[in-house]
Amino acid sequence: RPRVLSGIQPTADSFHFGNYLGALRQWVTMQDEFEPFFFIADQHAITVEQDPKQLRDRCLRAAAQLIAAGVDPEKSAIFMQSHVPAHAQLGWVLQCLTGFGEARRMTQFKDKSAKQGEGAASVGLFTYPVLMAADILLYRPQYVPVGEDQRQHLELTRDLAQRFNHRYKKTFRLPEPFITKETAKITDLQEPTAKMSKSASSPAGIIDLLDEPSVSAKKIRSAVTDSGSEVRFDADEKPGVSNLLTIYSTITDTPVAALEEQYAGKGYGDFKKDLAEAVVEFVTPFRNRTLELLEDRDRLNDVIAAGAAKASAVAERTLADVYDRVGFVPPV
Ligand code: TYM
Numbered sequence: 001r002p003r004v005l006s007g008i009q010p011t012a013d014s015f016h017f018g019n020y021l022g023a024l025r026q027w028v029t030m031q032d033e034f035e036p037f038f039f040i041a042d043q044h045a046i047t048v049e050q051d052p053k054q055l056r057d058r059c060l061r062a063a064a065q066l067i068a069a070g071v072d073p074e075k076s077a078i079f080m081q082s083h084v085p086a087h088a089q090l091g092w093v094l095q096c097l098t099g100f101g102e103a104r105r106m107t108q109f110k111d112k113s114a115k116q117g118e119g120a121a122s123v124g125l126f127t128y129p130v131l132m133a134a135d136i137l138l139y140r141p142q143y144v145p146v147g148e149d150q151r152q153h154l155e156l157t158r159d160l161a162q163r164f165n166h167r168y169k170k171t172f173r174l175p176e177p178f179i180t181k182e183t184a185k186i187t188d189l190q191e192p193t194a195k196m197s198k199s200a201s202s203p204a205g206i207i208d209l210l211d212e213p214s215v216s217a218k219k220i221r222s223a224v225t226d227s228g229s230e231v232r233f234d235a236d237e238k239p240g241v242s243n244l245l246t247i248y249s250t251i252t253d254t255p256v257a258a259l260e261e262q263y264a265g266k267g268y269g270d271f272k273k274d275l276a277e278a279v280v281e282f283v284t285p286f287r288n289r290t291l292e293l294l295e296d297r298d299r300l301n302d303v304i305a306a307g308a309a310k311a312s313a314v315a316e317r318t319l320a321d322v323y324d325r326v327g328f329v330p331p332v
Helices: 017-030 052-069 086-095 100-104 107-116 123-137 148-167 213-221 239-252 256-262 268-295 297-326
Strands: 003-008 035-040 077-080 143-145 176-178
Touching: 003 017, 003 123, 017 035, 017 052, 017 143, 017 239, 035 052, 035 297, 052 077, 052 268, 052 297, 077 297, 086 123, 086 297, 100 107, 100 123, 107 123, 107 148, 123 148, 143 148, 148 176, 213 268, 239 256, 239 268, 268 297
Parallel strands: 003 035, 003 143, 035 077, 143 176
Antiparallel strands: none
């Protein structure tokens, strides 16, 4: 079976609807057809200042949330990036193939470093996309299910794979981004043209999966729409309503057209009220499952240990090929 791989950063106490709809949902549906590898990018999380105790806590919460979302540890390798040292090791080799200017063109680095000033950003933040390329290439996956914001990183990954294959010997498979058009960019509820984002959104703009369901319902009811009254999908003219339609459609498995019909002649109030209820229905069991999983730390630790073992077996084989091809003397 071809492989599928993706990762997520443990940079908040909870994943949000963008993470879930843009990425995790696809992880869940793809795990049957592909050989799945999903990891928590703890090494990426330290590219910005963080608190150690909080990070440890968030990593376990992340693992619990993946399982609660439907990533099945019986099928998928679920692991911590730092438990598979080959990621950092291949990362170094790929850094030596990456042009300085090439790394500098990454828009996510530009955005994130602009906030603190480029001089204050860590070198880790700068080389982050190269580590991400290593994360991916080690597993030679066919698909990498992500949201739109990761597309440029996937392009860099493909460029680096090609460069390595060309300079040395064919080693890497060129991975394809798997970006689901409808949910590629879930937007901020208060600023519906901006991405819903852990780092940039205001609390009212973001729906966390682990929020009190009543809080999420309230956020939906106060989401920014427009001065019209028609519930219709039009991303340019009606970004707020369109975003809500996307969320509604995916969590209830109802086509957008059916929702448009259902709310024809009704106002935004009814629409938001029903969506708020659907959100509560969706997040309540998710939240309960996550909290339950967090009660059993031993089980979580077993899951990530088994995941790391599965992942290491694959990753170390690729790394050995890479070390051989660049000309390192094998240790004896
Ligand atoms: P991260 O942790 O920021 O986000 C995890 C996943 O959620 C997607 N996503 C969204 N999708 C739609 N709408 C949104 N508003 C939204 N916000 C986030 C992201 O696109 C991502 O798929 N660099 C990655 C983590 C990573 C990774 C990897 C991913 C590290 N190594 C290797 C794939 C393969 C990141 O920061 O995602």
